[in-house]
Amino acid sequence: MIRDKDRILNLILISPSILAVLIFIYAFIGWSIRVSLSKWKGLTPDYTWNGLNNFTELFADPRFAVDVRNTLIFTGVFVAGSLLLGFFLAVMLDQGLRGEGFFRSLFLFPMAISYIVTGVVWRWLMNPAMGTRLSGLNLLFSYIGLDSLASAWHTTPRWGMAAIALAAIWQMSGYTMALYLAGLRAIPQELKEAAQIDGASELQIYRHIMLPLLAPVTLSALIILGHMSLKVFDLIVAIAGKQLELDVPAIYMWQATFDGLFYGRGAAIGILLLISVAALIIPYIRFTLKTEAQQ
Amino acid sequence: MNKKLFALLSTLILASLALAACGGGGAATQAPAAGGGKVEVFSWWTGGGEAAGLEAMIKVFNEKYPDVEFINAAVAGGAGTNARAVLATRLQAGDPPDSWQGHAGQELIGTYVAGGQIEPLNELYEAEGWLAVMPETLIPLISQDGNIYSVPVNIHRANVLWYNPGILEANGVEVPSTMDEWFAAMDTLKAAGVQPLALGEQWTKLHLLETVLLGTLGADAYNGLWDGSTDWGSAEVKTAIDNFAKVLTYANTDSASLSWQDAAQLVVNGDAAFNVMGDWAAGYFIELGKTANTDYGWAPTPGSVGVFQFLSDSFVLAVGAPDPEAATSWLKIAGSKEGQEAFNPVKGSICARTDCDKTLFGEYLQSAMADWSSNKVVGSLTHGVVANDSWKTEIDTALGLFVSDGNVDTFQTALVAACTSSGPCK
Numbered sequence: 001m002i003r004d005k006d007r008i009l010n011l012i013l014i015s016p017s018i019l020a021v022l023i024f025i026y027a028f029i030g031w032s033i034r035v036s037l038s039k040w041k042g043l044t045p046d047y048t049w050n051g052l053n054n055f056t057e058l059f060a061d062p063r064f065a066v067d068v069r070n071t072l073i074f075t076g077v078f079v080a081g082s083l084l085l086g087f088f089l090a091v092m093l094d095q096g097l098r099g100e101g102f103f104r105s106l107f108l109f110p111m112a113i114s115y116i117v118t119g120v121v122w123r124w125l126m127n128p129a130m131g132t133r134l135s136g137l138n139l140l141f142s143y144i145g146l147d148s149l150a151s152a153w154h155t156t157p158r159w160g161m162a163a164i165a166l167a168a169i170w171q172m173s174g175y176t177m178a179l180y181l182a183g184l185r186a187i188p189q190e191l192k193e194a195a196q197i198d199g200a201s202e203l204q205i206y207r208h209i210m211l212p213l214l215a216p217v218t219l220s221a222l223i224i225l226g227h228m229s230l231k232v233f234d235l236i237v238a239i240a241g242k243q244l245e246l247d248v249p250a251i252y253m254w255q256a257t258f259d260g261l262f263y264g265r266g267a268a269i270g271i272l273l274l275i276s277v278a279a280l281i282i283p284y285i286r287f288t289l290k291t292e293a294q295q
Numbered sequence: 296m297n298k299k300l301f302a303l304l305s306t307l308i309l310a311s312l313a314l315a316a317c318g319g320g321g322a323a324t325q326a327p328a329a330g331g332g333k334v335e336v337f338s339w340w341t342g343g344g345e346a347a348g349l350e351a352m353i354k355v356f357n358e359k360y361p362d363v364e365f366i367n368a369a370v371a372g373g374a375g376t377n378a379r380a381v382l383a384t385r386l387q388a389g390d391p392p393d394s395w396q397g398h399a400g401q402e403l404i405g406t407y408v409a410g411g412q413i414e415p416l417n418e419l420y421e422a423e424g425w426l427a428v429m430p431e432t433l434i435p436l437i438s439q440d441g442n443i444y445s446v447p448v449n450i451h452r453a454n455v456l457w458y459n460p461g462i463l464e465a466n467g468v469e470v471p472s473t474m475d476e477w478f479a480a481m482d483t484l485k486a487a488g489v490q491p492l493a494l495g496e497q498w499t500k501l502h503l504l505e506t507v508l509l510g511t512l513g514a515d516a517y518n519g520l521w522d523g524s525t526d527w528g529s530a531e532v533k534t535a536i537d538n539f540a541k542v543l544t545y546a547n548t549d550s551a552s553l554s555w556q557d558a559a560q561l562v563v564n565g566d567a568a569f570n571v572m573g574d575w576a577a578g579y580f581i582e583l584g585k586t587a588n589t590d591y592g593w594a595p596t597p598g599s600v601g602v603f604q605f606l607s608d609s610f611v612l613a614v615g616a617p618d619p620e621a622a623t624s625w626l627k628i629a630g631s632k633e634g635q636e637a638f639n640p641v642k643g644s645i646c647a648r649t650d651c652d653k654t655l656f657g658e659y660l661q662s663a664m665a666d667w668s669s670n671k672v673v674g675s676l677t678h679g680v681v682a683n684d685s686w687k688t689e690i691d692t693a694l695g696l697f698v699s700d701g702n703v704d705t706f707q708t709a710l711v712a713a714c715t716s717s718g719p720c721k
Contacts, residue, residue, distance in 0.1 A: 042685070043386055043407065043410030043412060044411065066696070123552070128549040130548065241496050244497065244692065244695025244696060244698065245698070245699045257380075258379065258380035258383050259379065259688045259691075260684055260685045261685050
């Protein structure tokens with residue numbers, strides 16, 4: 001039972017954070033929405049009403065179509081790759097091998113690096129130069145006689161985005177491994193033993209017992225990776241600079257706003273990004289809160 | 296008891312935070328000390344000859360104005376891509392630096408003057424006698440309605456074709472002076488197994504496009520593109536785009552992953568025959584220890600012989616500059632003979648002033664000085680002279696889409712649309 005006096009004190013103590021969140025998050029979202037509905041172009045603010053024109057123009061904009069396509073490719077490859085590799089690593093580590101702690105840290109470390117650093121390293125690894133100027137991974141392939149593996153990486157027409165996703169998988173699969181490992185360890189040993197007594201094979205145990213029990217973990221990982229890939233910006237810029245072939249909404253937002261001074265269009269892209277991330281996150285948060293309340 | 300202590304502590308912390316905030320506000324509004332003052336100058340000169348040149352000019356400034364503190368607010372990033380975003384944010388917030396770097400031309404007029412962010416400098420020009428020493432072609436580009444808005448410090452040339460003399464000689468190829476000669480030369484080189492053209496990331500493609508437009512259309516029609524008198528939808532522009540598409544077929548396949556330095560280096564290392572880049576490449580070649588006319592040669596880009604496609608860095612005075620007096624002192628140095636002679640030989644550009652001492656400059660720059668005073672002068676697109684930022688960004692987007700889908704008609708339609716939405720076309 002909380003006393004009234006405590007209630008007031010609690011309110012006073014959290015009010016600065018509430019105020020800060022209201023101003024610096026919600027007020028700015030509101031302001032961005034207002035800008036996205038305006039004709040603002042150039043350095044001087046111009047709040048002339050423009051209705052939804054910025055949005056309809058974006059949907060007809062061939063560059064935005066490229067952005068959406070690139071985001072879908074990146075999200076697909078990155079999320080699927082990280083989940084599969086992360087699960088595989090977690091299952092391997094769960095076999096009780098020696099030096100588990102060492103490998104766990106090894107796989108987790110890339111996560112501690114910023115996307116910029118990852119980008120700079122992979123920019124070099126995925127150098128697409130051919131002929132006498134081979135370097136990075138292509139040079140390695142040529143040393144070990146696997147010349148056919150040499151790739152144009154992120155400069156591959158249309159599918160270059162998948163190469164960028166490789167770098168992101170390298171960085172984030174350790175994180176999904178940690179999530180899955182925790183999930184695997186939380187499954188009671190008795191369930192596995194019971195299945196073994198019933199004559200289930202190792203594969204059947206994973207398919208019918210472990211995977212269903214890991215569903216909440218998969219969902220969490222999916223949401224976290226998914227919203228990261230919608231917002232990806234720094235990794236692409238670090239690997240490839242600002243090339244239209246590897247354009248995503250966040251880069252278009254930057255260029256429209258700061259290079260082209262199309263503030264209305266930039267804000268509209270920002271709002272679309274916000275909506276797509278919210279569409280992913282809000283149902284998840286509601287679901288999590290509901291399950292927690294039930295427990 | 297503990298709770299009371301906690302409440303007391305929280306109150307104290309909140310109160311001290313509030314006091315600190317007030318203290319900060321008080322300090323910011325404090326007037327600069329008499330006789331001293333400081334000037335914050337914003338640029339994107341952070342590396343190589345650019346930074347060294349700026350340092351040399353700051354040294355001259357410190358000798359002349361020892362009481363004024365110089366704050367170098369440079370932000371890294373080629374061609375100012377990152378710096379301009381930082382600047383735009385500061386201008387939005389009403390927190391301008393005293394003076395900043397801007398390309399002479401529409402980047403200045405169409406962006407900062409249109410936004411009411413910079414002060415006219417006519418009085419300074421009269422007091423310093425700059426009208427007599429600055430080139431006549433330059434003044435209209437930094438003026439609007441009779442007001443002059445910036446102080447140019449240097450001139451660069453954009454339409455330079457760099458080549459590897461050894462490769463050309465070995466394959467019996469002459470330096471091309473027209474588009475057709477260029478294509479013939481590159482066909483010969485390609486057949487001989489030589490990489491004909493070195494190309495880099497997207498902005499270097501925009502740079503190449505503007506030189507092909509100039510080389511195909513000629514100086515007058517090229518100028519007409521920017522004032523609306525040349526139709527972007529015309530057959531001539533279509534020919535230029537076809538030429539550009541053809542030029543791209545001679546380029547290296549990994550262009551998207553190369554910076555301009557990487558691409559230029561391919562020529563001096565003997566990995567490619569030609570490269571189109573501004574004359575800052577000469578400074579880079581010297582930095583690499585290469586020799587003019589042996590490791591690298593230069594010519595105007597094909598079709599632009601006798602034309603000097605230029606760009607110029609200039610400095611402005613902010614509206615609401617924190618210290619306008621110190622800022623004016625800085626501009627005096629930036630426009631002075633002494634300041635420009637200290638800056639340009641190091642940066643690898645020629646003086647905006649016409650009275651600089653020629654003997655201070657290297658072989659390439661002396662030839663550029665001769666061309667600057669004798670050639671027909673046109674402005675660069677990529678480097679902010681002929682189009683405002685919005686227009687340039689729209690052209691850049693259309694170019695990016697063209698590079699990935701190769702559709703000439705869509706490209707031309709997009710260029711027409713860009714001129715209508717952000718340029719002078721109706």
